[in-house]
Amino acid sequence: MSGQSKIISLNITQFPQNLLIPDLENNVSIQVKNNSDKIEKFQFVFEGENLDIAFKSDILKDPIEFGPDETKTIDLMLKPTADGFGKLIINIYHIKVIEYTVKVQKVRKFIPKSMISKIFEKYTLKSNEVIDPINRDEYIASMTIKDLEKVEKQLETMKNSYLSTQTMNSTAVENSGVIRIENIDSIIKKLAKGHLYNNNISKSLELALELSNPNDQFDFYYKLLRVYATTNTEEAIAIIKKLKDFETKQILFKSLVSDKIDTDPTQSFKLTENIDDFILRTKLQFNIANILKKRENHPELIKVINQIVQFLLKSLDEIDDRKIQKRIYEFLIDSMHILAEIEEPRLVDVIIDGLRIPKRKEQIKKDLFDTIYEIVEEIRTKSELETVFSQFFLLNTFVSDITLDIKDFSSKGGNLSNNLILKDFNFNIAFVSLFGFSFSLFPIMDRVYNELKNNSNNSFAYYIFPSTEDFQKNELSNLKNTLTQFFQNFTYLHNQLIVFNLDFIPYLGTPTIILSEESLLAEKIKSKIGKISDKINIISDNSLFEGGKILDSLKQIFPSSKCAIINFIFSYEFLNDYNMLKTVIQSLC
Structure with a gap:
């Protein structure tokens, strides 16, 4: 057992002194006081061996908070489940809140310094990556349908005239002033521009392919599509996608991105999806993002950077070329830097935590550490349980044969030793207390009983019947029936049983024992006690015990052939000197 600490005080105001039986309310009431001048929390743990414990309040399910100097009452009810003894174990723990400092990695609220301008500058397009802007007015001619029909007839006439000159020699052609191929090309371009003005892109492109010089065909075709895409982007893309030559398609897509980058950055960004050159595509996307930043289009900038990040993460999984992977990773780190700056580092941390490949996740965290994370000292608290009270109590229990006499016996505070309950008659002396006092004899008698039983070979029995009705x-x-029930097997006694009819009298100034008679047995008892201490006063006085129905009842129950009854009185001095009482009883065993 261990006692209680200074932080808490316990006062058990109600505790069963009787034999515990299931039919009675065996109540325990404990007053608990917090001795601290602060709010404290305590955890109460009640356990029972051969005992069911019922709590009269739900407060014990969780730690209980006590205010400064506050006292709370805890009420329990015990129900025995086996013959012999029940063990009530009470443990109380102080929940100590301890503060300690740890260094932890946390996501920053803001990046430590701006890097966005430096990153965008790094991805400025080189001269060979820049496509010159196109002048839309150079490739559109304002013409009506009638104008177009007139020019088409003119073109037809010129073509026929040109064909007729093919049979002349060069000198004749030179002198005739007839149509040259350059003149036809000029009319073709004029007509194509007119059809483009009227949104007839198919006819316009068809005419471009009629130009005499293949290089002129491509250049004019390419520029007509660029101009058309300024107002009809989706249709232009559909035409480009149908082209068979990959290089031509890529040139056109790059041109469309370049043409839209200033007028419609959002659409320009979408057009970059068609560019196959990964590095150029990403650089163009960064340039588009830079334009959005300069125009302070914050919502669209966030959207674009998020798309870049997701595209790069996907590309890391799909592209095997290590050289390109290295560039992708560089782009990714820079785009995450930008996202952390224009939004907040927390969003980038969420993206990183969502990555499936642990090695990649850790590498990105490492490379972005100074931007996204910081090491801070954080005060944390932890709870530690400190035992402030630990004690167990043994109570005698009986459940197997509950008669009305047993109920009455227990109700009046009757109790008896564990060996009598279990019918273990390995003892030579028994103390029978049949008088009521202002205090209970059970605690002190049971303590002596258990200590002698556990620490030596000495054993005795006790039976307490605190009379309340004379x-x-x-x-x-009730007395006769319960004594008979518990002392029924005298055949198991190995030696003569000495029954001490026990009583207590008030203080006499000296520890005093009074015996009922002068006899050989009494002399042996006096001799044993006398060897303990010369401070004990032993008196033989039979006049104090003559006659009486109690003694007669005891003689009826305890046969003289097996038992000897000795009237035995302790003065109250023994109640205040436990060790002396224990030594006397031990000497008699």
Whole structure:
């Protein structure tokens, strides 16, 4: 057992002194006081061996908070489940809140310094990556349908005239002033521009392919599509996608991105999806993002950077070329830097935590550490349980044969030693206390009983019947029946049983024992006690015990052939000197 600490005080105001039986309310009431001048929390743990414990309040399910100097009452009810003894174990823990400092990695609220301008500058397009802007007016001619028909007839006439000159020699052609191929090309371009003005892109492109010089065909075709895409982007893209030559398609897509980058950055960004050159595509996307930043289009900038990040993460999984992977990773780190700056580092941390490949996740965290994370000292608290009270209590229990006499016996505070309950008659002396006092004899008698039983070979029995009715008929019957029930197997006694009819008298100034008679047995008892201490006063006085129905009842129950009854009185001095009481009883065993 261990006692209680200074932080808490316990006062057990109600505790069963009787034999515990299931049919009675065996109540325990404990007053608990917090001795601290602060709010404290305590955890109460009640355990029972051969005991069911019922709590009269739900407060014990969780730690209980006590205010400064506050006292709370805890009420329990015990129900025995086996013959012999029940063990009530009480443990109380102080929940100590301890503060300690740890260094932890946390996501920054803001990046430590701006890097966005430096990153965008790094991805400025080189001269060979820049496509010159196109002048839309150079490739559109304002013409009506009638104008177009007139020019088409003119073109037809010129073509026929040109064909007729093919049979002349060069000198004749030179002198005739007839149509040259350059003149036809000029009319073709004029007509194509007119059809483009009228949104007839198919006819316009068809005419471009009629130009005499293949290089002129491509250049004019390419520029007509660029101009058309300024107002009809989706249709232009559909035409480009149908082209068979990959290089031509890529040139056109790059041109469309370049043409839209200033007028419609959002659409320009979408057009970059068609560019196959990964590095150029990403650089163009960074340039588009830079334009959005300069125009302070914050929502669209966030959207674009998020798309870049997701595209790069996907590309890392799909592209095997290590050289390109290295560039992708560089782009990714820079785009995450930008996202952390224009939004907040927390969003980038969420993206990183969502990555499936642990090695990649850790590498990105490492490379972005100074931007996204910081090491800070953080005060944390932890709870530690400190035992402030730990004690167990042994209580005698009986459940197997509950008669009305047993109920009455227990109700009046009756109790008896564990060996009597278990019918273990390995003892030579028994103390029978049949008088009521203002205090209970059970705690001190049971303590002596258990200590002698556990620490030596000495054993005795005790039976406590605190009379409250001066042994009137019903009470006397209850006494006889319970004594008979518990002392019924005298055949198991190995030696003579000495029954001490026990009583206590007030203080006499000296520890005093009074015996009932002068006899050989009494002399042996006096001799044993005398060897303990010369401070004990032993008196033989039979006049104090003559006659009486109690003694007669005891003689009826304890046969003289097996038992000897000795009237035995302790003065109260023994109640205040436990060790002396224990030594006396031990000497008699």
